[in-house]
Amino acid sequence: MKTFVRLIRRYVLAAVGIVLLLVFLGLGLLVFLGWQETTHLPQRTYASSEIADAMVETPAGLALGAAHTPEEWMDGYAWAMVLDDTGNIRWSYALPDALNHAYTTGEVAGFARWYLDDYPVFCWAEDYGLFVIGLARGSLWKYSIYTSPGYILSLAKTIPLGFGLLLLLAAICCFLLSWQGAKRLETVASGLDALAEGQTVQLPTEGFAGELAEKLNRTSAQLQTRNELLARRDDARTQWIAGVSHDVRTPLALILGWAEQLERDAVLPETARQKAGGIRTQSEKLRTLIEDLNLTSKLEYGTQPLRKQEFAVGPLFRELVAQFCESPQAESCEVSLQQTAAAEQAKLCVDRALLERLLENLLGNSIRHNSAPVEIEVQTDVAGNRFCLTVADNGTGYPPAVLAALQGTPQNEQTPHILGLHVVEQIAAAHGGRVAFGQNVPNGAKATVWLPCAEKKAPVAFGQNVVK
Structure with a gap:
């Protein structure tokens, strides 16, 4: 707007x-x-009034002033003459023969303001007579208003x-x-705001903005149709993933159970028990993959409910790390937990199950992608109003292709599988946080998660009397 x-x-x-x-x-x-x-x-050296004032009486009669030559005085003019009171010519300069005669009072009145025989003329009444000076024909247009x-x-x-x-x-x-x-x-503009919020727009199409309003109406209709198609497609995708996850979960549980029984059966040869252990390990990976796939689908389309509760950071992460250390995954790693005093006192408003899954995915990623046993260090800290969780190991680190995929590089057939780490990003984003993946120094992988701390509630004062 x-x-x-x-x-x-x-x-x-x-x-x-x-x-x-x-x-x-x-x-x-x-x-x-x-x-x-x-x-x-017409360009003239001297004004007609100056020339008229410069006329002098001499023993021989009237003459132009001695300050300049007649040619200099008359520069730009065609001719000049002086008439006496009876209309006779007393003096003239370059006067045409057709104009060299006496003039009656009517003739003087006729040319005094405009033209004399098509010559534009200017007249000045002086003591010695009427001074008349003319310009060339066609050089000036004169008209009285x-x-x-x-x-x-x-x-x-x-x-x-x-x-x-x-x-x-x-x-x-x-x-x-x-x-x-x-x-x-x-x-x-209101229609554009509504369209940006995903609402249906139907604007009046009259006025100079009618064409624009009509285009917005068509765009709104097209977007509505497209959104409906996308919603149906997303619903179908979510239902398909949920159905497949449900259908696979039952036979996968049976495979895990039988593999554990075979792995613990002392009657079987050692090689057979090792193969059963391998089946169990791969089945657990498959179960984790299915759970990640189902969870990422729900998080992406907003169907995963967030059951947030407020927890103290110190006890919560001690419990989560202890639970992971008791799981079979922790057999090939050593996990340590370091928490600052600020983190011990901090509060988080989170979905415990999702936060547990976030930590489990980060720890499990360090274990699965390192063949040798690794040391994993979990650190918690608070900076400002942000809680910081760091999970670092001393393994081989993230491959460049994995980091490129995490940074949003377009995927192709050679893009590595990062579903578990993508779930970590989604869980952090669902809680208003973010994740950064990088290499640990001097070696290994490092993931840092920032989450907003729970807002501190103002203490309630008791025992105060209010007088109105």
């Missing part, structure tokens, strides 16, 4: 930013066009206000559209 909120916020800010950017670009375009227009205007002073003043007042209102209107439109989009996207 937070992702969609950030998305909407960015959308709103981007929309407002785009509006402001367009406004500034429009102003910049006006400034650019104005600057470009100045480059297209008439308006009232009140209208100009009202424009000066309303343009900034109107500009601000337009910006506000654009921002309101962006926020309204964003709000509507946010409501649609919130519905889609």
Whole structure:
């Protein structure tokens, strides 16, 4: 949901930013066009008012100021003349023949603001007469616009206000559209959250997010169908494993019983009793394998109930290690237990049967994968609020292929059998812990299990009187 909120916020800010950017670009375009227009205007060295003011009276008549030559004064202009009060020409410079005549009052009024014979002209009333100067034909467009002073003043007042209102209107439109989009996207986000939790999603498909909602609906339907198929397959797998385990358990018990009887029968030759012992050992491995297979299936699909109880670590592990030492598996190994003072006082909330199976699998793994008798050291400790169990031996250690499989390397036909160690990982994970497998130094295998300690209960105070 937070992702969609950030998305909407960015959308709103981007929309407002785009509006402001367009406004500034429009102003910049006006400034650019104005600057470009100045480059297209006729280039003149001196303004017409400067030239008019520079005219002087001489004994020979009017003349351009002596500060510059006539050519310098008239740079950029086509011609110039001065008319007296009667319309006659007193002075002229480069005046075309067609314009060299007296002018009536009406003619002066006609060209004073715009053109004289298509020449753009500027006029200045001076003491010596009317100064008229013309530009080249087609070099300038002149047109007069008439308006009232009140209208100009009202424009000066309303343009900034109107500009601000337009910006506000654009921002309101962006926020309204964003709000509507946010409501649609919130519905889609809720659907995504529900879909992530495995729920069925059926979203309304109207609005701009309708296509996305429709796709989510189809995805939800497909996932629901697939989940149902997976659930049926997992149920069938679990039931098949449980059925096979149950069917194999009875004949396997008979094989173990007969093998033990034959192994203890003193009438049989020694070689026959050894073979019976081998049958018993292999049958026990097969029984352990079947139990691991059944347990890992239940743990994987959550059908194994956790009967957690609170135990003191010290007595619990002394009892578990003692039980293992009394089993036939311990005949080919030497097991020692070391517990720190912190571990002795620690508490664990665990399923005792599963924890016993975890320890049994780790100890049994050290025995089965070492041909010679091994020394196994079990250590318990507490670090922070985590209980640490370490099982290390002095055997040959884990093969690299086993460590690679435990670290999640994709399995193939050459991947070694690690079902017992996988059960250890599952039991630890079911209790909120984890397992690390590695090599012991200087030699041997080492497995470390971390489990959360039981939460300490606050002491209850007795004998306190409460007065209200």
